[in-house]
Amino acid sequence: MKPIHKDHFSWQSLIVPVVLVLSLWIAFWTELRLGYPLKTWGIYPQKLKGLYGIVLSPWIHGNLNHLVNNSLPLGILTMALFYFYRGIKWRVLLLGLLLTGGATWLIGRPSWHIGASGLIYMLVSFLFFKGIWSKQYPLVALALTVVFLYGGLFWYLFPLDPKISWEGHSAGFVVGLFLALVYKKSESPLYERYPWQRDEYVPENDPFMRQFDEHGHFVPEPEDGHESLTTTRTDFSEETERINYVYKEKRNRS
Numbered sequence: 001m002k003p004i005h006k007d008h009f010s011w012q013s014l015i016v017p018v019v020l021v022l023s024l025w026i027a028f029w030t031e032l033r034l035g036y037p038l039k040t041w042g043i044y045p046q047k048l049k050g051l052y053g054i055v056l057s058p059w060i061h062g063n064l065n066h067l068v069n070n071s072l073p074l075g076i077l078t079m080a081l082f083y084f085y086r087g088i089k090w091r092v093l094l095l096g097l098l099l100t101g102g103a104t105w106l107i108g109r110p111s112w113h114i115g116a117s118g119l120i121y122m123l124v125s126f127l128f129f130k131g132i133w134s135k136q137y138p139l140v141a142l143a144l145t146v147v148f149l150y151g152g153l154f155w156y157l158f159p160l161d162p163k164i165s166w167e168g169h170s171a172g173f174v175v176g177l178f179l180a181l182v183y184k185k186s187e188s189p190l191y192e193r194y195p196w197q198r199d200e201y202v203p204e205n206d207p208f209m210r211q212f213d214e215h216g217h218f219v220p221e222p223e224d225g226h227e228s229l230t231t232t233r234t235d236f237s238e239e240t241e242r243i244n245y246v247y248k249e250k251r252n253r254s
Contacts, residue, residue: 010082010083010086012082012086013079013082013083014079016078017074017075017076017078017079017082018075020074020075020078021071021074021075023059024059024061024067024071024074024116025071027059027060027061028061028064031060038060039060039062039114040112041053041056041057041060042056042057042060042112042113042114043057043104043108043112043113043114043168044105044110044111044112045104045105045106045107045108045109045110045111045113045167046106046110047110050105051105053105053112053114054102054104054105055097055098057101057113057114057118057168058097058115058116058118058119059116060114060115061114061115062114062115066115070115070116070117070120073120073150074116076149077120077123077124077146077150078093078123080123080127080142080146081093081123081126081127084138084139084142085130085183085186087186088183088186091183092126092179092183096122096126096175096176097119097122099122099175099178100118100119100121100122100168100171100172100175101118103171103174103175104118104165104167104171107167107170107171108165108167109167113165113167113168114165115165115168117165117169118168118171118172119172120150120153120172121153121157121168121169121170121171121172121173122172122173122175122176122179123176124146124150124173124176125173125174125175126177126179126180127146128143128146128147128176128180129143129176129177129181130179130180130183130184131143131144131146133180133184153169156169157169157170
């Protein structure tokens with residue numbers, strides 16, 4: 001796999017995550033400034049009043065600690081999405097937001113569900129599964145890095161704490177897996193696969209591979225005035241192996 005050097009950096013991969021995280025802090029500051037609880041704009045499952053939260057809930061946090069814990073992961077994961085998956089970044093982010101919120105609205109407990117945690121779980125799941133299935137070494141490394149940094153989030157997929165919306169976490173994780181399947185064949189524009197890494201690769205059509213026989217032995221191209229080379233293999237013992245190359249010259253017949 002070889003990197004593509006042209007247009008290797010995109011300002012969106014830096015600006016969008018910063019703006020997104022900053023907007024969370026602005027929403028929290030506005031709530032404190034106005035003294036109006038914004039949690040009523042969150043997701044309330046199976047109620048019409050909770051539909052607004054499908055879009056708005058990631059911007060609403062219960063307290064400063066909740067906001068701080070979500071800010072850094074959201075910024076880092078969004079940056080990774082926008083840098084490595086430029087062709088599908090907006091679709092993954094927006095569809096992930098809507099599907100995660102919608103799934104939480106369907107399966108959640110009768111309570112207000114707020115915070116960007118569901119979106120974070122969606123990004124973790126997508127980056128992990130997409131990276132593993134891509135078979136592109138840098139993206140596999142990214143997937144393993146995501147697991148190393150945020151593997152501890154796995155435990156919050158289950159109802160361990162009644163104060164935590166595990167439904168939103170599980171919804172985000174499943175949605176991320178679903179989007180990784182949907183965009184499984186979408187490759188990162190930063191890296192170009194070598195021909196032998198592609199699904200449509202046929203070894204018999206490769207000029208390089210045609211220089212080897214079915215046993216993996218090198219068969220040189222015949223030179224002018226010579227017939228094709230034939231190879232014979234003689235096994236003298238179990239420990240040693242000898243290969244004889246027999247050259248047959250063409251004789252000019254008069």
